[in-house]
Amino acid sequence: MNILSYLPLPLVRLLAFFREELSEKRPGRFTHTMQLWAGCLLVVLISMTFEIPFMAISLAVLFYGVQSNAFYTKFVAVLFIMATVLEISSLFLIYKWSYGYPLARMIIASAILIGCMFMMRTHRLGLLFFAVAIIAVYGQTFPGMLDYPEIVVRLTLWCIVVGLYPTLLMVLLGVLWFPLRAGKQMQEALCARLDDALDHLATPAAPLAEKYVEREALALQKLNVFCMADDADWKARSAWWQCCVSTVTFLYTTLNRYSGTAPRALTDRLRDEMLSLRQAIAAGQCWQSRWTLSDDERAIARQYGLENLCEQLRLLGQMDPDTPPTPAAKPPSMAADAFTNPHYIRYALKTLLACMICYVFYSGVDWEGIHTCMLTCVIVANPSIGSSYQKMALRFGGAVCGAVLALLVTIFIMPWLDNIAELLCLLAPIFLFGAWVATGSERSSYIGTQMIVTFALATIENVFGPAYDLTEIRDRAIGILIGTAVSAVVYTFVWPESEAQALPKKLAAALGVLGKMLRLPQQEPATQRSYLQLRIGCHAAFNACEEMAERVALEHQLDADARSALLANSRAVIACGREILYRWEGASAPEPRLAEALEHYAASLENGITASVAPFEYPPSLAAHAQGVMQQIAHLPDWTHRAALPAGKQAQGTP
Numbered sequence: 001m002n003i004l005s006y007l008p009l010p011l012v013r014l015l016a017f018f019r020e021e022l023s024e025k026r027p028g029r030f031t032h033t034m035q036l037w038a039g040c041l042l043v044v045l046i047s048m049t050f051e052i053p054f055m056a057i058s059l060a061v062l063f064y065g066v067q068s069n070a071f072y073t074k075f076v077a078v079l080f081i082m083a084t085v086l087e088i089s090s091l092f093l094i095y096k097w098s099y100g101y102p103l104a105r106m107i108i109a110s111a112i113l114i115g116c117m118f119m120m121r122t123h124r125l126g127l128l129f130f131a132v133a134i135i136a137v138y139g140q141t142f143p144g145m146l147d148y149p150e151i152v153v154r155l156t157l158w159c160i161v162v163g164l165y166p167t168l169l170m171v172l173l174g175v176l177w178f179p180l181r182a183g184k185q186m187q188e189a190l191c192a193r194l195d196d197a198l199d200h201l202a203t204p205a206a207p208l209a210e211k212y213v214e215r216e217a218l219a220l221q222k223l224n225v226f227c228m229a230d231d232a233d234w235k236a237r238s239a240w241w242q243c244c245v246s247t248v249t250f251l252y253t254t255l256n257r258y259s260g261t262a263p264r265a266l267t268d269r270l271r272d273e274m275l276s277l278r279q280a281i282a283a284g285q286c287w288q289s290r291w292t293l294s295d296d297e298r299a300i301a302r303q304y305g306l307e308n309l310c311e312q313l314r315l316l317g318q319m320d321p322d323t324p325p326t327p328a329a330k331p332p333s334m335a336a337d338a339f340t341n342p343h344y345i346r347y348a349l350k351t352l353l354a355c356m357i358c359y360v361f362y363s364g365v366d367w368e369g370i371h372t373c374m375l376t377c378v379i380v381a382n383p384s385i386g387s388s389y390q391k392m393a394l395r396f397g398g399a400v401c402g403a404v405l406a407l408l409v410t411i412f413i414m415p416w417l418d419n420i421a422e423l424l425c426l427l428a429p430i431f432l433f434g435a436w437v438a439t440g441s442e443r444s445s446y447i448g449t450q451m452i453v454t455f456a457l458a459t460i461e462n463v464f465g466p467a468y469d470l471t472e473i474r475d476r477a478i479g480i481l482i483g484t485a486v487s488a489v490v491y492t493f494v495w496p497e498s499e500a501q502a503l504p505k506k507l508a509a510a511l512g513v514l515g516k517m518l519r520l521p522q523q524e525p526a527t528q529r530s531y532l533q534l535r536i537g538c539h540a541a542f543n544a545c546e547e548m549a550e551r552v553a554l555e556h557q558l559d560a561d562a563r564s565a566l567l568a569n570s571r572a573v574i575a576c577g578r579e580i581l582y583r584w585e586g587a588s589a590p591e592p593r594l595a596e597a598l599e600h601y602a603a604s605l606e607n608g609i610t611a612s613v614a615p616f617e618y619p620p621s622l623a624a625h626a627q628g629v630m631q632q633i634a635h636l637p638d639w640t641h642r643a644a645l646p647a648g649k650q651a652q653g654t655p
Contacts, residue, residue: 021444022437026219027188028068028180029439035173035180036066036435040452041424043166044460048420053155054162056456057138061166063438063449064127066174069182069223071230073174076127077167083131084163090132091139091156099149105140106359110352112136117348117381122338124331133378135159137355141371144363182226183234187281189220190245193252194278201271204260210578213256214543215441217249221536233284239323240286246532247316248277253539254309257582262304266297270306273313289317305586308522315528343383346495351381354490358483369475372457376483381491384499386551388491391446392484398450403477405430405451406458410470414459423460430455454480492557499552500566504605504639506548507573510541511602514577518595518629522587538581542574549574569637576632583628591626597633605639 007015039062047055065080067073090112098104116133120126139159142152174180193216199205207213224245227234234241251274273291280287291314293301301307338344354377362370380395382388409426417423430452437448458473517534521527549570552558558566580598 018444021440024440026439027185027192031178031180032066032068032439033432033435035170035178036063036438037428037432039066039166039169039173040431040435041428042169044424044427045420046165046169048423048460052161052165053158054461056453056461057159057162058166059456060449060453061163062170063452064131065167065170068180068439069185069226069230070175070179071182071226073170073180077171077175079125079128080131080163080167083128083135084160084167086128087132087135087139087163088156088160090136091159094136094139095143095149095152095156099143099152102143105143106356109136109140110356113352113355113378114345114348117351117378118344121344121347121383122335124333130378134375135163137374137378138371140359141368141374144371145368181230182223183231183284186220186223186227186234186245187284189223190248190281191278193217193220193248194274194281197248197251197255198271198274198278200255200258201267201274204258207256211543211546213253214539217253217536217539218543220245220249221540235325237286237321237323238325240319240321242325243316243319243529243532244277244281244287246529246536247312249536249539250312250532251309253535254582254585262306263300266300266304266306269297270310270313273317277313277316286321287317288321289314291317302586308586312528312532315525343495343497347381347383347497350490350494351377353494354381354483354487357486357490361482361486362479367475369471370479370482372476372479373483373486376480377487377490380484380487384497384551384555385491385557386499386554388487389554390551392488394444394446395450395480396484398447399454399477399480401447402451402454403458403473406455406473407470409455410459410473427460496557498555498557499548500555500558500563503545503548503552503566503570506541506545507570507577508602508606510538510545510577511573511598511605513537513541514580515595515599515602517581518584518598519590519592521590522585535581538577542577542581545570545574569639572635572637576636580629580632583632584625587623587625589623591629594626594629594633601633601636 040059043058043062044055046052047058052058061080065073065076067076094105094108094112098108113133113136116129116136119129120133123129139156142155146152146155200207224242227241228238229235269291273289276289277287293307293310293314297310298307301310335341335344355374358373358377362368362373376395380388380391382391409430413426417426434448434452434455437451438445440448454476457476461472513534517531517538520531520534522531549567552563552570553567555563
């Protein structure tokens with residue numbers, strides 16, 4: 001009998017989650033891991049050779065800065081340089097005008113923190129302000145620990161080196177020496193998705209879960225943005241490449257549910273065209289094809305639900321690679337409601353409150369070693385309660401792993417080390433594992449970052465050689481635990497931002513996109529590309545809804561019955577929406593009545609969570625695609641029951 005059968009179900013799910021995350025295969029992940037691993041070892045070597053303090057901060061800069069492709073790494077490096085200038089300038093201003101006045105110093109630092117947290121929430125360059133907020137908070141620990149202003153100034157000047165040399169290092173590793181080009185990653189990702197589609201076409205199997213399919217599809221869209229910014233050839237032929245990405249996404253998502261009943265002649269021809277497309281993408285070339293469907297082939301393809309797939313592939317093969325791109329609208333720098341939505345300033349004030357509670361506590365008990373509690377309050381600050389809980393769990397889990405690892409290393413290995421070479425040999429496998437975790441998906445990557453930073457804080461921070469002191473491990477772990485606890489209390493009871501009220505509106509928006517797709521003709525050449533874009537938009541919308549539902553599941557401000565009903569209805573809407581998306585594939589003509597029924601349901605959900613399916617009649621001669629959609633619309637949950645409604649604002653703790 002399997003040993004997992006004897007373990008509790010939550011533990012089994014946790015093990016399955018980590019197994020999935022650690023085994024994730026992503027184009028460029030190995031190279032990304034090697035860049036991060038080599039950078040960590042170089043940081044340790046350089047810091048210990050030149051006795052540069054705050055090694056953990058240098059490692060954190062490296063983990064945050066080395067990104068999945070060269071363009072993104074270069075962009076983050078520029079932000080880090082700007083952040084270093086801003087944060088050091090702000091620290092010197094604070095010290096100059098208020099060093100001898102602790103209250104004034106904290107007031108000025110608080111104003112900077114509020115401004116940074118507000119801009120992090122509302123500005124496109126939120127990462128820049130996040131870095132400034134971190135150093136502004138961290139810099140306030142220097143005057144408390146040291147009585148000599150000269151030493152504080154010296155440490156602040158060291159912060160320039162601590163922030164800039166890892167930035168230079170990550171540019172050398174990620175941009176110049178071993179670059180990960182977005183175009184190359186896109187080629188590998190497109191080929192991988194085509195391979196998956198070909199496998200399902202050749203040997204039909206059980207379809208993958210929709211969340212995994214949508215995740216891979218959205219990853220292609222994200223990579224396309226980087227390719228547009230980083231690759232000149234890609235940008236020059238962006239119209240064709242964008243159509244290629246949309247077509248491959250369509251092939252991948254559609255064939256995931258292929259039943260394998262089409263005649264061999266049609267599937268062989270389709271496979272040959274897909275293989276030809278794959279070869280062209282692997283070579284970095286635009287694919288051209290003269291494939292056309294005969295009347296008999298079109299009839300067979302329509303019978304087995306492959307007509308639209310064949311047509312989209314044919315249109316891509318006959319598209320002119322030099323088609324001029326459609327001008328893209330530049331997104332605004334600030335959120336549209338930045339100065340009208342009170343949630344943003346409340347978010348900044350909540351973060352400040354948590355930091356001040358931690359500052360007063362560790363100053364009052366005169367325990368400077370736990371100052372990491374203030375940093376924790378800034379790091380785990382997320383817009384909603386659920387997302388904050390997720391970040392807290394990741395930070396706490398990573399900190400526990402790093403502290404336990406540091407404890408074992410300090411007790412059993414550190415006393416036997418004599419030089420830096422031996423220390424690097426010890427750190428190499430630890431950094432490699434942390435880098436592999438940190439380069440995973442966003443659901444778990446922060447565990448790797450936090451594990452390495454905590455380990456470094458406890459073992460090699462400001463110690464230019466092997467360390468043997470266990471108090472650092474204790475203090476860092478307790479500081480993170482206190483910061484997590486304080487943040488949890490503050491974010492739960494002070495202006496909590498629950499997503500329970502926003503989830504139905506999110507679902508309504510997703511159904512609205514789906515309704516637009518039902519109104520669009522699939523078979524007309526002028527609208528086929530728009531149909532693909534709307535289809536991808538549906539995948540993105542339902543994926544975002546599912547992620548929000550996972551966060552709402554962590555919000556315990558709701559009544560248990562109301563939360564269960566809300567989640568059950570939300571998941572039912574997502575499941576029905578996905579089924580409608582696939583069942584509508586291959587429809588010969590739009591069905592406005594179905595779109596109206598779906599939009600009526602979405603409008604009701606948007607306005608007051610009183611959604612129910614309006615009765616409507618259709619003739620018996622309705623097409624099979626429309627009948628399948630009509631059945632799914634009829635299965636949409638009824639939200640009019642009181643148990644299905646989330647708690648009111650007062651019950652959630654919002655004013």
